[in-house]
Amino acid sequence: MKSIKENTFLIIAAIFAFVVINIALFYVYPGNFTNIAYITFLVIPLFVAIVLVFTRFSVLFTSRISEQEDEKKLLRERQKEIVENMVEGLIVHNKLGKILSVNSTAERFLGISASEILYKTKAEIKNKPSLFNALFESFGSVSEKEHSFKDKYGKELTFKIINVELSKARGEKLKIIRDISREKHLNKMKSEYLTIMSHKFLTPLNGIKWTAPSLLDEAVKDVDKERFVKNIIKSTDTLIELTSRLLRVTEMEEGSFTYKSESIDLEKIIENAVKDRRDDVAKRNITMTFNKTITLIPKVVADADRIKVVVDNFIDNAIKYTKNKGKIDVTLEVEGKNIKYSVKDNGIGIAAKAQADIFSKFFRDDRAIAMHTEGSGLGLFITKNIIEEHGGKVGFISTENKGSTFFFTLPIKK
16 A cells, blocks of 8 residues: 555656646747647647556556455465364255355264265255254254264264354355264263262261261170271271372362472382282282383383372273283383383273273273272373373273273483
8 A cells, every 4th residue: 555655646746747847848938839849748748647647556456456356365265274174064055955065074074075965955965864964954943952873883972053044035054063972971971970979988988887886886796896897997998099089180170289200210119019919819810910121120200109099000900800810911111212111901901982081081981880880980080190291191002802901101211
């Protein structure tokens, strides 16, 4: 805009100067100017100047129009990129059900490519998935609804469909498709978890409530009192563990879960963990071995107490979900610039459909629940948070009915 103004002023100044000079010449030398001379020296140059001004303005105007078109094109491209990369699926259709627009997220949700449905009516599209049909079902007086179905793996998926009227005259509507499967799943798990946790708290509390009065009864034999005391201690330990895990999760979510930074002997922590569980594995005839790939294991900088929680969790889970006479291999090795700790078992494994959520809060695989009802569903969630806060990585490999290998890596102390 600035260049247009500058050029305009220059052209006007040039014309003005040209006219003034010619008029001055005319008055100074009037006898030298005939009508033809007047036309030649004043009118024609003036006409040429006007043409030049018009041409210049045309060029500037055309250039500005071209710039605006380029800006509009760039804006359209950006808008298209935004639409294509949205987490929500977007579909526009008219009153006849003809698909006018579809983004890549909607293609993924529907399992149909845009070329199969674009500019086609609902009736013309073959092999429509249930989610596609749900887009055209009546919304009644509401603007959104939910649609659930199971995928080929048997996993339940839930989508929220939002109906937006774009043009009443043309009958065009926008359908926004939002995947709320995880949200639904987590809410369901939370509800189930609260039910389970209530039961878990009530069970030991009831045990204490009904056992404690017996200790005051003089008629109860000492041997029975000793058994009652052991039951109370066991129930109390269960309550402490449940409460401790809930507090850890709360602190992690609030960012108040603190860590100490010190040089620790990971090998010693693992050796003690394996030794502490000798009786547990012996009772079930499970073979558990601790393997080291090198003699001298480097130190790591970490919080020993927090890392012990993770080490214990992997071993305890392996023992829980390995059948009698099974095998557990605990391994500590150096992998590049990291130390890797892994626990491999030949237990029940994890179902494919459950693997994506295995580190989620409150989550437990159905088969794990059936085998051990008392699990909290918080152990692996806590484990993942602890390792990642130490700059490490955690993961697993599992095949249903064949076993699992859980591992974590921590950077070697520099």
